[in-house]
Amino acid sequence: MIHFNWPWVLLLLPVPWLFKLLSTKPVSAAIDIPPTMEHALQSLTGDTKNPVDIRQILLWLSWLSLLLAIAQPWQPGDAVVQPVSGRAIALAIDISGSMERQDFSFNGQTSDRLSIVKKVAGDFVIQRKGDRLSLVLYGKQAFIASPLTFDLPALSHILDSAGIGMAGRSTAIGDAIGLAIQTLQSDPAGQKAILLLSDGTNNAGSVEPESAAELASTLGIRIHTIALGSVDGELEGYSTAQSADLDEATLASVAEKAGGLFFRATSSDELQQIYTAIDELERAEVEAPPVILRNDLRQWPQAVLLLCLLLLASRQRLSR
Template identity: 45%
Template sequence: PPQEGRQMMLAMDVSGSMSEPDMVLGAQPVERLTAAKAVLADFLDRRAGDRVGLLVFGDRAYTLTPLTADLSSVRDQLRDSVVGLAGRETAIGDAIALAVKRLRNQPEGQRVLILLTDGVSNAGVLEPLRAAELARAEGVRVHTVAFGSDGSARFFGIPVAADRDPVDEATLRRIAEMTGGRFFRARDTDQLVGIYAELDRLEPIAAKGPTLRPRNERYAWPLAVALLLGALAWVWPERRR
């Protein structure tokens, strides 16, 4: 039988710093959010068999798509997300807590959160590490992705942006460690692609069971011979009488 798919929440930072144009996509400079959305959309294309939900966070955290097997709906909501949709600040703890709430009633061992942020938690009600304790208690595995360049990015040698709000790698690493997840650091779009490819391997999707190979049944010839012998055994005494 098929293995069970994952119950997976994707949490994406849409705070003000995600508008920094320090990423490159298709040889063109793009905002961090644009690059992240492109990579996440590709990731979703490979998750058939999972139920996926999408939440965004800024000052607060909001669910855009509850857990669903309709990944096209998730892609649509992802596409329409914009910087500032949830405020300009960064509430990492609230994002984790909201994901835990959405996942707590799902089957054990399948509860996964992938959280992407480019900043430091500076808003919200719940501290990130307290939220990580809640995730651990509810069996939610949290993978954290720190996104954003170090210092200024260059395009054909020209500085295009400065990283005004460095990402809090230490806290994100601790969240992942506490919940049994992995921490990743992406400084450009290519690294982000590699990270989501690795997450795809870490969280396997539903797989087909063992292949049943059709067998060539060979009982027909012995059965025919047996029937013929039985018929002869019945006919031969009659002919002698």
């Protein structure tokens, strides 16, 4: 079914006839119409003394096409279901010096911690279609690598380009939580959460992790924490640099104070399972109503109008 944005414009269709009727009344009652306009109207409405010709048909088609184009016709298209929405999630990823430790493996190959996190967290990001995500990277300093965005591939690319030590080699967990809160605080989403990953202890920055967690709780923001590091620094029987500075107690306390969960990842498989579990915990359940796309049809009457004008112009040139 065809709809019009301005359907009332079509009421102007009989205007040429009305001018003809007025112009054929007795002189005493007739409206004075300029000769040029009268000539155009006679051409448009036709002269009773002469048979209808092609020129008259083209003029009527031009008039009808012009009105149709102005009325802006459109036709309903496909219904596009909006992705689930309503959640805002901030990822806080540790990129301190300890993340270069190679005590994880992927597909049988030894890998440093950050590379594994990029792979697993990147997959998590892409799966959150419909949600807005932000990214905070932190070492000695914390910085917002990406504000809240629906552009998940772009955020995943930013995460993938993160380098170990680019924010310093220490660990400012409290500052990272503070910045993550900042990216979420003004967002209207009803559900907000922070996913904090660290393999160390808070030894830099000016904000205590527990204090930041209490602030998040008052703002209705949950914090899930992930403590990363192999058990006793072992990888397939080989000893590596152990995560002696991993502060599981603080990370667990942060999660508890902010209404989230604490996780411990000692392998890439466990890290994958943790992000899968969090994905289910923070999954939105309500879909936005579908949006009906509009197919604009104005180009058709515009094309007919242009064709009619070209034919009229060519006939005028040939008649000379």
